[in-house]
Amino acid sequence: MKRFVIRLVSLILLPVLLVVAMCEHILRKIPNDYSYKNEWLTNNASSVKVLVLGSSDSFWGIDPNSFSERAFNASHVSQSIKYDHFIFTKFFNDMDSLKFLILPIEYGSLLGFGPENGIEDWRAKYYSIAYGCKYHRFEPKYRLETADGLHLKDVANSVLGKVNHRTCNDLGWGTNYKLERRSKDWEESGAIAAKRHGATVFDTVILAKNKMMIEEMIDKCSQKNVCMIILTIPTYHTYWENLDQEQVDLFVEYCEYLEKQYDNVHYLNMLADERFQTDDFFDADHLNEYGAEKLSRILNDYCDSLVFKNE
Amino acid sequence: MVFNSIPFVLFFVVVFFVYWMLLKRNTKAQNVFLLVASYFFYGYADWKMLPLLMVSTVVFYLLGIGIGRAKTEKAASWLKVLGVVLGVGLLFYFKYLNFFISSFSDLFESMGLHTNWHTFNIIMPLGVSFFTFRLISYVLDIHNDEIEPTKDVVDFATYVAFFPCILSGPIDRPKFINQLKQKREFNYDHAVDGMRQILWGLFKKIVVADNCAVFVDKVFTTYTEQSGSSLLLAAVFCAFQVYADFSGYSDMAIGVGKLLGFSITRNFNNPFFALNMADFWRRWHISLTSWLTDYVFTPLSFQFRRWGKAGMILAIIINMVLVGMWHGANWTFAAYGLYHGLLFVPLVFSGAFMKKTKITTNRFGLPIVKDVSKMLLTFTLVVVGLIIFRSDSLWQAWEYFIGMLQFGTLRASYRFFVQSDVWTSSLFSILMLVVEWFQKDKSHGLEVSNIKYGWLRYVVYYLLIVLILNNFGEEKTFIYFQF
Numbered sequence: 001m002k003r004f005v006i007r008l009v010s011l012i013l014l015p016v017l018l019v020v021a022m023c024e025h026i027l028r029k030i031p032n033d034y035s036y037k038n039e040w041l042t043n044n045a046s047s048v049k050v051l052v053l054g055s056s057d058s059f060w061g062i063d064p065n066s067f068s069e070r071a072f073n074a075s076h077v078s079q080s081i082k083y084d085h086f087i088f089t090k091f092f093n094d095m096d097s098l099k100f101l102i103l104p105i106e107y108g109s110l111l112g113f114g115p116e117n118g119i120e121d122w123r124a125k126y127y128s129i130a131y132g133c134k135y136h137r138f139e140p141k142y143r144l145e146t147a148d149g150l151h152l153k154d155v156a157n158s159v160l161g162k163v164n165h166r167t168c169n170d171l172g173w174g175t176n177y178k179l180e181r182r183s184k185d186w187e188e189s190g191a192i193a194a195k196r197h198g199a200t201v202f203d204t205v206i207l208a209k210n211k212m213m214i215e216e217m218i219d220k221c222s223q224k225n226v227c228m229i230i231l232t233i234p235t236y237h238t239y240w241e242n243l244d245q246e247q248v249d250l251f252v253e254y255c256e257y258l259e260k261q262y263d264n265v266h267y268l269n270m271l272a273d274e275r276f277q278t279d280d281f282f283d284a285d286h287l288n289e290y291g292a293e294k295l296s297r298i299l300n301d302y303c304d305s306l307v308f309k310n311e
Numbered sequence: 312m313v314f315n316s317i318p319f320v321l322f323f324v325v326v327f328f329v330y331w332m333l334l335k336r337n338t339k340a341q342n343v344f345l346l347v348a349s350y351f352f353y354g355y356a357d358w359k360m361l362p363l364l365m366v367s368t369v370v371f372y373l374l375g376i377g378i379g380r381a382k383t384e385k386a387a388s389w390l391k392v393l394g395v396v397l398g399v400g401l402l403f404y405f406k407y408l409n410f411f412i413s414s415f416s417d418l419f420e421s422m423g424l425h426t427n428w429h430t431f432n433i434i435m436p437l438g439v440s441f442f443t444f445r446l447i448s449y450v451l452d453i454h455n456d457e458i459e460p461t462k463d464v465v466d467f468a469t470y471v472a473f474f475p476c477i478l479s480g481p482i483d484r485p486k487f488i489n490q491l492k493q494k495r496e497f498n499y500d501h502a503v504d505g506m507r508q509i510l511w512g513l514f515k516k517i518v519v520a521d522n523c524a525v526f527v528d529k530v531f532t533t534y535t536e537q538s539g540s541s542l543l544l545a546a547v548f549c550a551f552q553v554y555a556d557f558s559g560y561s562d563m564a565i566g567v568g569k570l571l572g573f574s575i576t577r578n579f580n581n582p583f584f585a586l587n588m589a590d591f592w593r594r595w596h597i598s599l600t601s602w603l604t605d606y607v608f609t610p611l612s613f614q615f616r617r618w619g620k621a622g623m624i625l626a627i628i629i630n631m632v633l634v635g636m637w638h639g640a641n642w643t644f645a646a647y648g649l650y651h652g653l654l655f656v657p658l659v660f661s662g663a664f665m666k667k668t669k670i671t672t673n674r675f676g677l678p679i680v681k682d683v684s685k686m687l688l689t690f691t692l693v694v695v696g697l698i699i700f701r702s703d704s705l706w707q708a709w710e711y712f713i714g715m716l717q718f719g720t721l722r723a724s725y726r727f728f729v730q731s732d733v734w735t736s737s738l739f740s741i742l743m744l745v746v747e748w749f750q751k752d753k754s755h756g757l758e759v760s761n762i763k764y765g766w767l768r769y770v771v772y773y774l775l776i777v778l779i780l781n782n783f784g785e786e787k788t789f790i791y792f793q794f
Contacts, residue, residue, distance in 0.1 A: 001497045148784040
């Protein structure tokens, strides 16, 4: 028995643990959007004047280069309000120059608490690994790169210096949703995406938590005279026509309520905005580079108009 | 708590050390501990059904005692019948009642007769198909004087709920209780072999089955949009997936049993090297097929013996339909069983049904061409059967077949194959087959005690571990858990 245990530990378990630890270390060194954005914000938070949060819609839809003020896009694919709140809280105290916080609230935002509950759940671990988030202290799945395999191909490429998972530009905008790469059946994806984004369960606890976090961000912004722009990003008609009206009303009414309730909150509902045409979309619920440029300019003009109004 | 999960590893480490270090001198205490661990394991998966398992165990324990003490054969027979009715009734209620209600209702509706029948909200207990078969065989074996009824309720309950086997088998026979009564000593070689078998099982499950599942699931859920070649390829991978998944689980269960000092029934014996369908069923899910052979086929063929070959075929078809239906309440499973039953017909007429087959190899240790062609034919028939098995309905199976036969253009897109890890799945499936071919006379694929150099054995272990860890992802449950 002793011999068995000693051999098992020394010849199998310890070498295996060593290999896993080595892979974990190497994988963590591979640059990605999360590590890049955390590093950028850690170094530049004090100079940011416009901060963009949100999920894939803003990741691909808002290009900070189009802003006249120094802007940064801190959104990530499938980022929920929970993680918007986390990133905001982590860096807000250092953001002495912040004037505008752009917080997208989309269909499904208020009833979602992901990305842990969907197919994008693998993303949740990067908030822990890159940003130091402690929401999942004791869950290896959300803390380790190797929790879903050793990823030996990435390990090998990393050792050879051939891998980089970063897909955003220097100011955090996702650049890979290009018109030329749009799939042929993109219009048909609208109904499927609408169904996927809709909440299957109306969870009042999650709704209350999300509202609480949004209002906490508004309060903090208010204390520093930061203007919060709540935005619903443009979508294609095959998407918004298939949304559940009850859930649309839920978030639109809430956003309108916030605008009325707080002086520093402005709501831009561009869900079915006619300024956005077929060639502005990558798929039914995401803009491409042309759409992103258009939206970013609109947002910049809106920010400028607010500054002008206040002056 | 599946074998390929962190919670199971933690659970088993505790069980292993308490079992061998604290309780090693006391067999009785070991058995009590095993029972508690087994109930914990079962309760962790499905605590609401734990009382059902406990109550049915006590009832069958008492039935066993009753049969053993019965003063007349008639009384013993009545108790045996009661046991069979209770066991089958349990299975019928939880697994088949809703199916039969809806099927008969649909039948009457199609005849223009309106019924007011409704199905019930019944949750099927995990492992019910496995533990009820253990319970039924216990009363039957006592009645047939195969075993003595055990007086120790702990031994019996541990046999029924033994955690390595409760959720997906193998279905051990009541003679297993004898192992529980014997004193168990830790045996280094036995334990090392158990670890090897677990490693091989993990390789089959995580590397082969879960990789194949990506492609197979994708194709079967979108089969109407797929090209004939994709459907054909998915059907072949489905065979590898089901085999690697289930035999991988069985290997792990047997390996865990070995670590605790038990010998658990072998469940698979390289079924893809079978030379005909009878040979295949002697190698596939052995614990189920031998159970049904002993308790269903043999009595039936005895009953039908005066009808000659026709009686034999009838017994086989009934037996095979039961094998199919055991898997679940769906007409696809009945059709799967019927299909396999019909494949036995030529074997009965040719006399090959009862004959033991032996693979002839050439001087390189590879099968001769004639045997390879027999293996390929058998494999093809198995693949066809698994399409019915895997489909949600008979209509889906039919559409799948039709789609698969449209060979006109090999429209399988290269991109789709690459995205779906088809190449990886092919490579690992072939690796599994090659290893199992050269290890076909061993109890499992990683029985490598004959490798002379210790370092070489470790190279093999490390390679497999790295492959397993590289493919390790989200815990994927085992296909046979649903049965």
